[in-house]
Amino acid sequence: MKKPCIPLGLVFSRSGPYAMMAGEMEKSALMAVDEVNRDGDFDFAFVPHLRDPRGVVAAYHSACDDLIREERVEHIVGCYTSASRKQVIPIVERTERLLWHPARYEGFESSDNVIYVGAAPNHTVVPLVRHMLDNIASDVFCVGSNYVWTWETNRVLREIVSSAGGRILAERLLELGETAVDHIVKEIIDRKPAAVFNTLVGESSYAFMRALHAASLRAELSIPMLSCSLCEPELKMIGSAASVGCITSSAYFESIDGAENRAFVARWKARHGTDNIPCVDGQSTYVCVMLLARAIRRAGTTDVAAVRRAAANHRYDSPQGPVWVDPANNHCFLTPRLARSVPGGQFKIFWEADAPERPDPYLSSLDLASFAKPDLNADTAAKRANHLRVVK
């Protein structure tokens, strides 16, 4: 028997500046749609309607307008950048539709008509900075792309680091897509910071990591690098040697050792090829479609208010572990993880939270006092003293 059809909008820029990532996200959405449609536990089938705004911000508005008017969709999965999401929010709010947003973002937003499935800043930047302060350094050199993600991540970093008595040694910004990185690499080699915090995105980040790796080898230096956006497909693009050793914060790594993830990765490879690796944004898009399908099933309708209610607090054992929507702010409970990039385009996870963490998009629960370390200087001094020896 043929299942009744539900139109589903998918808005991803398969062309334009972030086509690679958006392509991964669309692939994941379509994979989830196929799984829902084949699964007898769902008594409906999604009919995906694809739109490609080509990375043009204004085109997101018209793409969604078209999906709502022409295809009669009530639910849209999509958007990667905050600029595109901000274009879509007015139209989903006005027409009472729901946008399922897969990507992590910088926070400070909470629309009733968006389900934020990507990580909030308390899931990404906060645990990463805590790890840096506890285990690496309290003084850090920042390099990032000149846009809202970097500005906001660096602000949080600065607040936490200064509460812990550390310093931001420098904050160097590159325009999006810029690959002339030599001046920054030279400054880092000259100043030898204890850590580099990298919020560059795309080609800028790849060029920077390659150049810093080469320069560090020449100078016989090893400077720890931290990122809260690096993912598996990027490691491959950066190249094996330069991509190794980056400490990365994310709610998903392909190497998560759980039954759901192993099965997900196997299905992914069966569908996309054995050398194709799912990444955090792709997996999160898959989770979006699955959360939506489960909420529709529970609600027995596609009506937005009913689906939103059905999604709230309803646990889904996803590849990244248990995920559920917090009705207080429409963001998701997720498990933060830290990993180190290793040869073979993979991440080795060395820490994860004990349980999924409540989303805090406004970082209103961030307790800066908890980072203060009165004995940090004494410890560091002691460590340094161990390296000193009397030379006669």
Added chain:
Amino acid sequence: MTRPSPFAVRGRRALMIMKDEREIAIVRRQLDRLGMSVVETDPSQLLLPRDDVDVIVLDADLIPIKSDCALSRKINVPIIALIGTETPSRLKWLLDLHPASFLVKPLRSAGLYTALVVAFDCAQRRIDEAAHVEKLEDRIRARRIVVAAVLQLIRAHALSEEDAFTLIRQTAMRYRTTIEQLSAEIIAVGGMPNRTSRTA
């Protein structure tokens, strides 16, 4: 001079520093309805401060504006900020511009009039407060002169400090001048001047 009422917006000039065509259309249409004139500027070619406008409508998502001469802190024209991203890092830049009021995007026809009234009122208060502060600063600067005049009277008339100051204050009131002005005259003539006419 009577002050312009903040509610009277007709005839005032607005400068729009915005990029989004839909938002520009909304603001322009509403300003037209209010009888205001509109100047548009390309955000990348901005040359400010300029005095030929009464209010600036600025898309806060455009800041930081590259040409940093633009929108210097000294600008007296009130700024209405259009807020898209509410992240503190961006709001910090906005605070550096001392916005007089704001609107949250997406824009609607409602709200702009309130934002204008608040901005004009805020601008007038800033002018009043600046004048008040200047007056207070003048008085602080003149303290030295008042002290010198008090000492002069203490020496010349063998008065106590309290009596000398009371004499200056009462004389200044009688002549309808300020304590500072009278003190300057006391120092100039070496004693209490013999006034026959009121100065004010």
